[in-house]
Structure formats: C-alpha cells, structure tokens
Amino acid sequence: MIKITSAEFLKGAVISKQFPQTGIPEFAFFGRSNAGKSSLINMLLNRKNLVKTGAKPGMTREINFFAVNAPAGKPPSAESFCVADLPGYGFAQVSQAERKRIDTMLYDYCTTRSTLKTVFLLMDIRREPAEIERQTLQFFRDHSIPAVLTATKADKLSKNEQAKQLVALTSFFECSKDEIILTSSLKKTGREQLLQHISTCILA
Ligand SMILES: Nc1nc2c(ncn2[C@@H]2O[C@H](COP(=O)(O)OP(=O)(O)O)[C@@H](O)[C@H]2O)c(=O)[nH]1
Numbered sequence: 001m002i003k004i005t006s007a008e009f010l011k012g013a014v015i016s017k018q019f020p021q022t023g024i025p026e027f028a029f030f031g032r033s034n035a036g037k038s039s040l041i042n043m044l045l046n047r048k049n050l051v052k053t054g055a056k057p058g059m060t061r062e063i064n065f066f067a068v069n070a071p072a073g074k075p076p077s078a079e080s081f082c083v084a085d086l087p088g089y090g091f092a093q094v095s096q097a098e099r100k101r102i103d104t105m106l107y108d109y110c111t112t113r114s115t116l117k118t119v120f121l122l123m124d125i126r127r128e129p130a131e132i133e134r135q136t137l138q139f140f141r142d143h144s145i146p147a148v149l150t151a152t153k154a155d156k157l158s159k160n161e162q163a164k165q166l167v168a169l170t171s172f173f174e175c176s177k178d179e180i181i182l183t184s185s186l187k188k189t190g191r192e193q194l195l196q197h198i199s200t201c202i203l204a
C-alpha cells in the first residue's frame with residue numbers, strides 16, 4: 001500500500017480552462033456542502049489544515065487540486081496522485097447564475113478529466129439519502145466513472161445505528177455493503193480503506 005509522503009495545494013479553478021494538467025491519477029471528493037469532504041481529505045493526507053473546513057457551509061465554490069507524493073519541481077513517481085476537492089451541491093446562498101457556473105464546471109470536470117480514477121461520493125451518515133444523491137450516482141455510472149459511496153461522520157452514531165444506516169444506504173443505492181466505505185475524520189476511521197482503494201487504482 002502506498003504511503004503519503006507529501007501533500008501540497010496545487011491550484012483552485014473556477015472554470016475548466018483552469019484545471020491543471022498533471023498527468024497523474026486523480027481522485028475526487030464530492031457531496032453536499034458540509035458532508036465532510038475537506039475534513040476527509042485532511043484525514044486521508046494526514047494533514048490538519050491542508051484544506052479549510054467547516055465555518056460557512058458552501059464556502060468552496062471552486063475545485064481545489066492537491067498534489068500528493070508529487071513535490072513541486074520533481075518528476076512524479078508511481079505513487080504520485082492528485083486529489084480534487086469538488087464544490088458540493090446544496091448551497092443555500094448562491095445565485096442561480098453561480099449555481100449554473102458550478103454545475104457547468106462539475107459537468108466539464110466529470111466528462112473531460114481523463115486522469116480521473118474515482119469519485120468518492122460523500123454522505124453524512126446521519127442523513128437520509130436524497131434523490132439528488134441517487135441521481136448523482138447514476139450520472140457517474142452513466143459516464144463510466146467509478147464512484148465509491150463514502151459515509152462520513154460515523155463517530156456521530158453508535159455501532160448499532162451505523163449498521164442500520166448502512167443497510168438503509170445499500171437498499172437506497174441498490175449496492176452491496178462492501179461498496180460503501182464507512183469513515184470518520186475525527187477518529188480516522190476508514191483511512192486504510194480509502195488508501196487501499198487509491199493504491200489499487202494507481203498501482204494497477
Ligand atoms: N464529528 C465529526 N465531525 C466532522 C467529521 N467530518 C467533518 N466534520 C465536521 O463537519 C463540518 C463540515 O466539514 P467539512 O469538512 O468542512 O465539510 P465540506 O463542506 O464537505 O468540505 C465541520 O464542522 C467539521 O468539523 C467527522 O468525521 N466527525
């Protein structure tokens with residue numbers, strides 16, 4: 001399994017023209033604003049504050065790219081990869097025009113990003129999944145983009161409640177239990193599984 005040896009902010013993009021050309025495998029994190037995307041990326045990369053978290057939900061309106069195991073100025077290695085923190089849906093305070101810009105950017109990202117290996121679709125484990133999540137997963141399936149359901153903030157529920165929610169998620173998304181990764185950024189739950197998935201993709 002790969003080890004995280006470095007992680008740095010690469011670029012923020014508000015339109016597809018600005019996406020960095022990296023040539024290394026990329027993993028994206030997507031979900032509702034406040035689902036825990038930024039926290040999960042920090043947890044995965046072993047960094048407290050690489051990505052800003054919390055405060056105002058929906059602050060992230062750009063795609064933020066991070067280079068992992070690929071220090072600036074050095075050629076990438078077999079363990080180099082890129083992480084993209086995608087702006088979520090469910091912003092309360094964006095105008096229609098801004099929503100449209102974000103949706104177009106996400107659409108461009110998903111349909112043109114040739115280095116994209118997997119989208120982790122994050123959901124707060126306490127929430128009932130909604131139609132938008134089902135549609136999102138269907139969108140990825142329709143575009144042959146591997147998507148991994150990732151339940152976040154597991155620490156907020158008891159073991160019993162976690163198990164119940166997992167069952168609810170599998171039936172809602174018509175998937176099996178091993179297609180869902182259970183995570184907690186607070187307790188570092190699920191880090192190994194995320195890294196294992198990434199390792200398998202990039203070392204294959
Ligand atoms: N208890 C708990 N809180 C979390 C966890 N992950 C994120 N949060 C909190 O949820 C809020 C939103 O997290 P953030 O990572 O900014 O979500 P984002 O909008 O999807 O990037 C913040 O207040 C975090 O501290 C977790 O695993 N456990």
Ligand SMILES: [Mg+2]
Nearest residue numbers: 037038052060
């Ligand atoms: Mg965020």
